[in-house]
Amino acid sequence: MSRLHVRFWLLAGLGILLDGFDFFIIGVANPLIADDFGISSAEKGLVSAAAIVGAVFGAGLLGPLGDKIGRRRIFKFDLWLFVVFSLLCIFAWDVWSLIAFRFVLGIAIGLDYPIAASYLAEILPSKTRGRWLVGAFSLQAGGILLGAIVGVLVLVALPDVGSWRLMLGFGVVPALLIIWLRREVPESPRWLAQNGREEEACEVAETLCGHPVSVTSADRDRAEPPPEGLRAFLQPQLFSRRYRRRTIFTAVPWFLMDIATYGVGIFTPTLLAAMALAGPDATFLSDDIASTKGTAALDVFLVIGFACAILLVDRLGRVRLQLIGFAVMAVALCILGFAEGLDGGGDQHIALVLIGFALFNTFMNLGPNATTFALPAEVFPSEVRAAGHGFAAACAKLGAALGVFLFPLLIDDIGTSALLFVVAGACVLAFLVTLVFQIEPLGQSLEEVSGDELAAIAPRVSPP
Numbered sequence: 001m002s003r004l005h006v007r008f009w010l011l012a013g014l015g016i017l018l019d020g021f022d023f024f025i026i027g028v029a030n031p032l033i034a035d036d037f038g039i040s041s042a043e044k045g046l047v048s049a050a051a052i053v054g055a056v057f058g059a060g061l062l063g064p065l066g067d068k069i070g071r072r073r074i075f076k077f078d079l080w081l082f083v084v085f086s087l088l089c090i091f092a093w094d095v096w097s098l099i100a101f102r103f104v105l106g107i108a109i110g111l112d113y114p115i116a117a118s119y120l121a122e123i124l125p126s127k128t129r130g131r132w133l134v135g136a137f138s139l140q141a142g143g144i145l146l147g148a149i150v151g152v153l154v155l156v157a158l159p160d161v162g163s164w165r166l167m168l169g170f171g172v173v174p175a176l177l178i179i180w181l182r183r184e185v186p187e188s189p190r191w192l193a194q195n196g197r198e199e200e201a202c203e204v205a206e207t208l209c210g211h212p213v214s215v216t217s218a219d220r221d222r223a224e225p226p227p228e229g230l231r232a233f234l235q236p237q238l239f240s241r242r243y244r245r246r247t248i249f250t251a252v253p254w255f256l257m258d259i260a261t262y263g264v265g266i267f268t269p270t271l272l273a274a275m276a277l278a279g280p281d282a283t284f285l286s287d288d289i290a291s292t293k294g295t296a297a298l299d300v301f302l303v304i305g306f307a308c309a310i311l312l313v314d315r316l317g318r319v320r321l322q323l324i325g326f327a328v329m330a331v332a333l334c335i336l337g338f339a340e341g342l343d344g345g346g347d348q349h350i351a352l353v354l355i356g357f358a359l360f361n362t363f364m365n366l367g368p369n370a371t372t373f374a375l376p377a378e379v380f381p382s383e384v385r386a387a388g389h390g391f392a393a394a395c396a397k398l399g400a401a402l403g404v405f406l407f408p409l410l411i412d413d414i415g416t417s418a419l420l421f422v423v424a425g426a427c428v429l430a431f432l433v434t435l436v437f438q439i440e441p442l443g444q445s446l447e448e449v450s451g452d453e454l455a456a457i458a459p460r461v462s463p464p
């Protein structure tokens with residue numbers, strides 16, 4: 001792992017920080033948006049889900065463009081889209097304009113997922129690939145903490161319903177910084193090799209490796225051209241006999257995990273206000289400030305979970321961490337559901353609430369929130385890597401959209417306790433799918449784990 005590896009890793013992974021920021025800040029802003037525009041629970045769910053639905057299209061429909069035109073070009077495009085529509089959110093004149101702007105903003109976020117993951121998997125050394133892939137996704141926790149800090153500061157400094165505009169617009173600041181830093185990122189050498197640009201591939205690879213390399217003849221040409229248009233979104237080759245197991249293994253657990261992660265995560269401030277922090281004389285603004293502070297404190301466990309994942313992923317393997325994570329997440333959600341169902345609810349059983357959220361946040365990031373991002377980048381071959389990761393990420397964002405849209409409706413309909421038990425059931429199902437379809441990349445090259453026999457870039461050290 002050279003200094004250039006680390007540099008390119010950081011530049012590719014920083015886009016994930018923006019997802020974490022937006023993921024958290026919309027949960028803080030939602031009560032203010034609801035009061036400002038006077039929206040219903042269904043409209044509130046649409047505001048939360050708009051960016052996530054956009055990410056479905058960004059990852060699933062546009063993500064495969066990374067296989068066609070390269071990873072580097074997408075890096076230059078997607079964050080400018082984020083900047084423009086973050087600014088437009090500040091000037092939204094009603095709830096429907098805000099939903100539209102956040103939908104396009106979500107396209108930018110979703111597009112960065114498969115491109116960043118594919119790029120990183122193709123430049124990282126096999127021995128520590130899992131650790132650095134998980135480390136890149138852990139930047140999401142940094143974005144969540146940034147969102148917590150911005151949310152608390154804005155609410156304390158400007159306790160007004162209109163302060164949500166400043167919260168949503170703040171994302172422009174880190175996005176512009178990342179755009180400036182990414183201006184010198186090179187193209188993936190594997191992508192260059194498979195698209196006939198062998199000299200450039202060798203040049204980039206030699207810069208990273210520090211010794212001469214050659215391109216093997218077996219992988220100079222693509223097995224088949226990458227799909228386009230609607231076919232790129234449907235990805236029929238991902239359901240072929242060769243890739244079907246990989247597609248189920250990467251897409252279904254990520255779909256179920258994001259129902260839990262985004263549903264619980266975005267509405268953690270709301271859940272805490274309802275379960276434990278709401279006082280009899282509190283206003284909605286004081287509730288929002290208190291629950292945001294409580295959520296920010298609990299988000300420390302997100303960082304702890306990612307730190308543990310980075311340490312353990314190349315020792316225990318991706319599959320084992322994913323199984324452990326889903327199991328403990330289910331237990332944690334049952335603890336929260338049990339606490340809310342007791343006499344007096346969550347506000348009379350603070351210890352159980354804190355234990356439940358701490359376990360959920362820690363083991364979510366120790367396990368499936370990290371591994372579901374890494375696995376699609378590793379188990380698919382290079383020619384469909386962005387497509388495979390994009391499809392899995394699109395399924396994940398679809399699950400996230402369902403979670404954030406249905407949560408406010410189901411809280412009103414069946415209650416917080418029953419809802420938490422339902423989400424626990426989704427975690428159990430994800431555990432079973434992982435167990436049945438598992439593919440473990442630990443200790444294997446990308447070509448070995450994806451089923452290819454030869455590497456696209458084969459090191460060849462010059463004789464003395």
